[in-house]
Amino acid sequence: MELLKRKIDVFLQEWKNNPDHMPLIVKGARQIGKTESIRNFARKHYTNVIEINFVLQKQYQDIFDDGFEVDTILKNISLRNPELEFIPGKTLFFFDEIQDCINCATALKSFRQDGRFDVICSGSLMGINYQEIESNSVGNKEDYEMYSMDFEEFLWAKGYSEKQIDDLYEHLLTLTPFSNTELSVMFENFKEYMIIGGMPAIVYHFIKNKNYSGTLQMQAQILKDYEEDITKYANGLDQGKILNVYRKIPAFLGNENKKFQVSKVEKGARSREYVGTIDWLNNAGIINVCYCLDQVALPLKGNYNPDNFRIYFRDTGLLIASLDEEAQEDLRNNKNFNTYKGAIYENVVADMLVKQGYSLYFYKNEKGTLEMDFFVRDQKSLIPVEVKANDGATISLNKLIEGKNYPDIQYGMKLGYKNIGFNGKFYTFPYFVTFLLKRYLREKNKS
Numbered sequence: 048m049e050l051l052k053r054k055i056d057v058f059l060q061e062w063k064n065n066p067d068h069m070p071l072i073v074k075g076a077r078q079i080g081k082t083e084s085i086r087n088f089a090r091k092h093y094t095n096v097i098e099i100n101f102v103l104q105k106q107y108q109d110i111f112d113d114g115f116e117v118d119t120i121l122k123n124i125s126l127r128n129p130e131l132e133f134i135p136g137k138t139l140f141f142f143d144e145i146q147d148c149i150n151c152a153t154a155l156k157s158f159r160q161d162g163r164f165d166v167i168c169s170g171s172l173m174g175i176n177y178q179e180i181e182s183n184s185v186g187n188k189e190d191y192e193m194y195s196m197d198f199e200e201f202l203w204a205k206g207y208s209e210k211q212i213d214d215l216y217e218h219l220l221t222l223t224p225f226s227n228t229e230l231s232v233m234f235e236n237f238k239e240y241m242i243i244g245g246m247p248a249i250v251y252h253f254i255k256n257k258n259y260s261g262t263l264q265m266q267a268q269i270l271k272d273y274e275e276d277i278t279k280y281a282n283g284l285d286q287g288k289i290l291n292v293y294r295k296i297p298a299f300l301g302n303e304n305k306k307f308q309v310s311k312v313e314k315g316a317r318s319r320e321y322v323g324t325i326d327w328l329n330n331a332g333i334i335n336v337c338y339c340l341d342q343v344a345l346p347l348k349g350n351y352n353p354d355n356f357r358i359y360f361r362d363t364g365l366l367i368a369s370l371d372e373e374a375q376e377d378l379r380n381n382k383n384f385n386t387y388k389g390a391i392y393e394n395v396v397a398d399m400l401v402k403q404g405y406s407l408y409f410y411k412n413e414k415g416t417l418e419m420d421f422f423v424r425d426q427k428s429l430i431p432v433e434v435k436a437n438d439g440a441t442i443s444l445n446k447l448i449e450g451k452n453y454p455d456i457q458y459g460m461k462l463g464y465k466n467i468g469f470n471g472k473f474y475t476f477p478y479f480v481t482f483l484l485k486r487y488l489r490e491k492n493k494s
Contacts, residue, residue: 050087051247052203053080055193059088062189063165070155070166072145072180076332076361077171077276078269080247082143084193085167093165094137097124101148101170111150117161120154132391135163145180146170146280152183159187173280173331179279194332195245195362197402198482202236204250219480219487224466230477234464237479238382241395244364264338266368273333281327288313289324293305296334296358297369300390304411305357306339318354325358335359335397337407340422343447345429346453347422357409363395389436393420396462396481418444425488429455433473435463438485441473448472460484 055073062068073081089096099107110123121133132138140158145151145168158166168188196204199212215233218225225233242262243253249265277289291312299307307325309316328334328393339355340347360366367378377383384391397407400421410431411418421432432442444459449472460475468475 050083051080051196051200051251053084053196053200053247055081055084055191056088058191059085059167060092062191063092063130068165068189069159070168070184070188071170071191072152072184072188073167073191073193074332076195077173077272078246078248079193079195079332081169081193083247085141085143085169089139089141089167095132095134096139096141097131097133098141098143099124100143101151105147108148108150111148111154113152113209115154115157117154117157117163120157129405133164138163139165139167142166142168144170146173149179149183151189155184156187171276171280171331173276173327184191194402196247196250197245198237198240198399198479199432201240201243201250202243204254205236215480216486218467218481219476219483220490222467222469222474224468225477228278230466233479234477237425238384241384241391242367242382244362244367244379245365247364249364262364263368263375263379266364270365270369273331273358276331280331285320286322286325290326292321292324293328293333294358297366299358300366300394304415305393306391306411307356307358325356330356332361335361335401335407337397337421340408340410342381342433343410343419343422343429343453343456345424347406347424347429351408359407361398361401363391363398366391366394384436389434392436392462392478393433396421396432396478399481400432400484403482404494405485417446419443419447423488425483426492428457429453430488431456431459433461435458435461435465444473 055156062071073085075081086098098265101108106127107124110120110127113119113123125131142151147170151168155166202212208376217223239253241251242259244266246266246269249262252265253259254261274290277293278286281289294311298304299311309318309321312321325334325336329336334359337342337357337359338351338353340351342350344350360369368376400407400423405423408422409420410422419431420434423430423432431444431447433441441461444461445458446458447453461473461475462478462481467477467478
């Protein structure tokens with residue numbers, strides 16, 4: 048597979064250039080491109096690369112059994128493969144799938160103190176295994192969370208340049224409306240991204256073939272692989288309950304209020320029986336969790352209800368792949384995304400916000416008379432973000448901006464099939480610029 052440009056490429060370069068860099072753990076869901084990105088970086092920047100995959104090369108899982116001194120580890124590796132060389136200052140150790148070898152994390156302290164070799168680890172760090180890795184390597188490693196491709200990376204894969212991305216951003220910054228051609232082309236790209244999602248192998252397959260042929264089968268396989276991972280890695284938790292939640296995500300998103308309810312997962316189920324299942328799926332990189340605010344006020348992190356939340360797929364392509372065949376056909380042939388009560392748009396916006404580093408929050412009052420899809424913030428204010436699947440009224444958005452009970456809100460945002468605009472109360476932006484929001488708000492604050 049031809050290599051796709053990813054945002055981790057810049058991060059890895061900066062990590063290596065830092066003279067005090069520590070061992071690095073790249074974490075994230077399976078099949079998002081971790082291994083390929085690290086391999087590509089290693090080939091370009093190291094004379095010597097020692098790559099060990101603890102799933103495919105189980106014979107290396109015991110290399111830490113005699114202790115964690117670096118020389119002892121090197122001796123055990125060379126016993127397995129005497130042809131390997133260990134050149135100080137020019138060697139990278141790449142330990143892949145470390146969720147299958149917890150002891151590797153403990154060894155990172157020794158590698159850091161020894162200082163002769165660079166170390167990058169990666170894996171589908173799921174559930175309790177990652178907690179063990181955290182406790183075994185605290186203070187001796189740096190973490191990088193990787194996601195499936197965001198919309199900007201998708202545009203790069205299609206051949207768009209940094210200059211063209213900057214041009215999109217300039218429209219945003221200056222509130223200059225897009226031309227009809229720009230809108231039409233970028234909305235088409237955005238619809239493709241919603242259907243395909245950001246799994247690199249699927250993006251590559253789509254762009255190479257210039258059609259959707261075979262992509263659904265690839266997505267269906269990833270969904271099955273996730274189920275296998277749940278049964279393999281969900282130690283100490285009821286795997287059946289995690290699978291129940293995982294399989295019901297489309298059903299929750301298809302409901303009017305989209306709220307997660309245990310009673311809808313399993314008849315007669317109680318919340319306490321499902322403690323930990325949502326955290327597990329979130330930690331595994333499979334879902335994004337969006338919490339309901341108790342009050343529409345800052346600070347966001349200290350002001351939400353942990354028992355009231357919505358769950359979204361991390362990758363919107365996988366959400367669409369999980370729908371029934373009729374919905375698939377409608378979406379792929381007619382690009383009719385409104386069939387699912389706006390959930391597909393919410394899912395993709397949630398994913399785009401998380402990939403910029405935002406946590407997810409929504410609001411719905413008890414009467415259901417006031418509701419907002421998401422909230423972000425700038426330095427001074429809380430910003431309600433409304434996702435409009437169709438061009439309906441913006442009653443809740445207006446209430447929040449104009450209401451005396453919400454002093455933290457000074458303006459809002461509305462995302463939809465619209466051009467750029469500002470009516471004095473809220474900004475209107477087309478969906479496809481959502482990936483630029485954080486950059487825009489940072490720049491807006493400066494000015």
